[in-house]
Structure formats: structure tokens, C-alpha cells
Amino acid sequence: MFFKIFFIILLIILDFFSKKLVFNSIGLNSFIYVTSFFDLAHIHNYGISFGLFSGLMSHWLFVIIGLLVIIFLISIYFKARNNLEKWGILVIIAGGLSNIFDRSINGYVIDFLYFHYNDFYWPAFNFADIYISIGILIILYQILKDFNKRNKDT
Numbered sequence: 001m002f003f004k005i006f007f008i009i010l011l012i013i014l015d016f017f018s019k020k021l022v023f024n025s026i027g028l029n030s031f032i033y034v035t036s037f038f039d040l041a042h043i044h045n046y047g048i049s050f051g052l053f054s055g056l057m058s059h060w061l062f063v064i065i066g067l068l069v070i071i072f073l074i075s076i077y078f079k080a081r082n083n084l085e086k087w088g089i090l091v092i093i094a095g096g097l098s099n100i101f102d103r104s105i106n107g108y109v110i111d112f113l114y115f116h117y118n119d120f121y122w123p124a125f126n127f128a129d130i131y132i133s134i135g136i137l138i139i140l141y142q143i144l145k146d147f148n149k150r151n152k153d154t
Contacts, residue, residue, distance in 0.1 A: 095131030
């Protein structure tokens with residue numbers, strides 16, 4: 001269990017320092033060209049994913065909701081049946097805690113990874129968002145694996 005806690009802390013630290021680096025190196029709402037489809041940016045996200053509900057609720061309400069989701073995920077972690085599910089949940093928890101930490105300190109989340117193609121722009125995101133997405137993919141993979149196994153057994 002120590003290794004798992006260390007892993008979560010390591011992911012949170014990586015996300016925190018990446019946001020700090022962006023905050024100190026790139027002007028607010030500025031972009032640094034990296035490739036024809038990727039820029040580094042400095043964007044303050046006052047909402048949830050993709051800026052949804054921005055300005056509609058207090059950032060503290062987002063923090064409280066986030067903490068409730070983390071508590072729920074911890075309870076699911078202890079009920080998980082296998083290690084892959086547990087790792088997926090832990091990675092989601094790391095991403096959630098990291099964004100909660102950012103929002104509680106700043107009142108917003110710093111997003112800085114910005115992909116685009118021609119006139120299509122994907123909303124900016126950060127490492128914590130990547131952690132959450134990877135954790136969800138791990139859990140979906142395990143669900144599909146279990147589903148396929150059950151179908152072969154019947």
C-alpha cells in the first residue's frame with residue numbers, strides 16, 4: 001500500500017510542478033507554438049471539464065463535490081476485485097486530488113496542453129486530466145475483459 005500512496009503523491013507533485021512552471025513561464029491566455037497541432041498555453045479553467053459551468057458556481061462547491069467523488073472512489077477502491085481496477089481508481093484519485101488542490105489554492109485549475117487541427121480546437125487540459133482519462137481507460141479495459149470472459153464461459 002505504501003507504494004500506491006507514493007505513486008499517487010508522485011503524480012500529484014508532477015501535475016503541481018507542471019502547472020507552476022506554466023504559471024511562471026507563459027502569460028495568461030498566451031500560447032507557445034510547439035507543432036502544427038499542439039501548443040502550450042496558460043488558461044485558467046473556472047469550470048469543470050472543458051470549462052463547463054464556468055462562472056455558475058463557487059469554486060468551493062466544485063472542491064466539495066470533488067472531495068465527495070474522491071471519498072466515493074476510495075470506497076470503490078476497497079471493493080474492487082482485482083489490481084487493474086484498483087490501479088485505475090488510484091490514477092483517477094490522483095488526478096482528482098491534484099485538480100482539487102489546484103482549485104482550492106487558486107480558485108481555478110490551470111490548463112496548458114492545447115491540441116488543434118485546422119479549425120478544430122480541443123479544450124486545453126493538464127496532466128491531472130490525463131490521469132483521470134487513463135484511469136477511466138484502465139477500468140473500461142478491465143470491464144471489457146471481464147465481459148468477454150463471461151461471454152466465453154456461457
